[in-house]
Amino acid sequence: MADDPAEDLLRELAPQVLGALVRRYGHFDLAEDAVQEALIAAAGQWPQEGVPDNPRAWLITVASRRLTDLLRSEQARRRREDEVATWALPGVPPRPDGDDTLILLFLCCHPALAPNLQVALTLRSVGGLTTREIARAFFVPEPTMARRITRAKERVKASGVPFRLPAPAERGERLAAVLRVLYLIFTEGYASTSGPSLVRAELAAEAIRLARILHRLLPGDGEVAGLLALVLLTDARRPARDGPDGELIPLAEQDRGLWRADHIEEGLALVAATLPRGPAGPYQVQAAIAALHDEAPSERETDWPQIAALYEVLVELSGNPMAALNHAVAVAMCQGPRAGLDLLEGLGEDPRVSGHHRLLAVRAHLLEMAGAREDARDCYERAAARTASLQEQRYLYGRAARLTG
Known part of the structure; x- marks a missing residue:
């Protein structure tokens, strides 16, 4: 920025x-x-x-x-x-x-727009990024991004939606779309899905800035506070995620002294203020999980049973297969790799995640923990072939090479 x-x-x-x-x-x-x-x-x-x-x-x-x-x-x-x-x-x-930013966020995240159009329009109209900056961030030609933004504006116009806050009956659904878009922007910045760089700091920082604005406008909403806490607690680890040559460093091997203490302090305060209010939503639960990771002095001293319990709650709340994948990892850390591998069997039948490289990468990691080196190497190589991130490819192929021979 x-x-x-x-x-x-x-x-x-x-x-x-x-x-x-x-x-x-x-x-x-x-x-x-x-x-x-x-x-x-x-x-x-x-x-x-x-x-x-x-x-x-x-x-x-x-x-x-x-x-x-x-x-x-x-x-x-x-x-x-x-x-x-x-x-x-x-x-x-x-x-x-004064500030109409909240209405503008709802407008940019209108349900008539596909998620990629919501992201593009939010970054342009609320984030203030130029078309060239957005195109560069998502590795598409500038004319392509310009067409996306134009298409988004045309669909908003055709929808005839008035420029005002949504009616109470639809406000919850529309706010969920706003939160999802901001989280999509953050995750693409924190863990780029394609291209040569593992991290794109400008996108992660923009998502945090927009989440702060949303929290300022809706200070009493628990999920808004949860999203802000989640991105802060996750972004706190960003300085330790890659090495001198841009290589991926997994959480267990990161130098925790490099983590951003100010982000952790702010995120923990948000979690402490939000969770006691009542039933927690998915972003609050994810923030609580991130808080447990950030508070732990090391991977071994992490409260894995509590993390496993929270992921179980998250799976029930969201039905998200990635949450189920993370739950399997947490269970493996508590009960051993075979317990985690058993949970992965059901996920292999879920079309939302069955072809994703992360399922293979997690299976490889748990097989390696279990001592099944040959099977683990095969899974690492297959996972590497499926990801579009060059840094993830190098990391996964590197893990496979360590198991050769």
């Missing part, structure tokens, strides 16, 4: 300004273009002239003027020109209650 305070401020204000424009004028796609131009103008002027006393109002005014120009240039909307001109008066103050 940017080190310049002015750039940080622009990134923070971008979704607020966009939300204000969409609320006032509609036209999500044109409003987004107008805000981008206002941000460019600010980036050029503020370093020389200084940041305005009210930077948010400055951006809204500049973006409103540009939006008026864009609306006037569209023949199909000429009949609205007089109305728009009265809306776009320079210096119109922002709404007293």
Whole structure:
């Protein structure tokens, strides 16, 4: 993320300004273009002239003027020109209650959009990333990402959804989509699924920033707090996840002295404040698991029975096969590798995970623990062939090579 305070401020204000424009004028796609131009103008002027006393109002005014120009240039909307001109008066103050970022997040994560479109639109409209930055992050050509973002805007427009918070009856489902998108962004940054790098710090940091915003807007929601705690406690280990040459270092072998103490402290405080409130959701349970890992001085001193119990709860809550996979590992750490391998047998029939490299990698690890070296080597090699991450491939092939002979 940017080190310049002015750039940080622009990134923070971008979704607020966009939300204000969409609320006032509609036209999500044109409003987004107008805000981008206002941000460019600010980036050029503020370093020389200084940041305005009210930077948010400055951006809204500049973006409103540009939006008026864009609306006037569209023949199909000429009949609205007089109305728009009265809306776009320079210096119109922002709404007293201010920040529309939460509404914007709900809009970007609209159920009419596929998950990849939700991610792209959230990073562009709420995160303030350029199309080029998003394309680079997901290893696709810029024109491809531009088409995705355009498609997302068109579908939001066609849905006719008003710019307001969802009705209470649908708010829970929509919030779940927002949380899922932020977690997708984080996991792609923390453990890249493709490309040469194991970690893409800019995506992980952006997800944490957006999770902080969401927690500020919904401080009483346990799952929002759980997501923020989870990404903080997980990201705390990022400095120790790869070696000097970018090689993957598994949790058991990491130098825990490199873990970020500030992230751990903040995450633990969120978990402690959230779990006693009542029934925990999936993100809170995952955060509690991450907390147990981060508090342990070593793998041997980790509270594996408690982690196994929490994964069992998580499987019941979410039905997620990856949670079941992690549960098998935790059980193996408590009861021995054969107990974990028995649990993997059922997962091999689940089409959601049966072809995933992680199932083979976990099976290989447990077979190695059990002393079945040849079978473990075969599973490591098969797992390596299925992952698109170069660093994971090298790690898995390296584990297989250690078992040769």
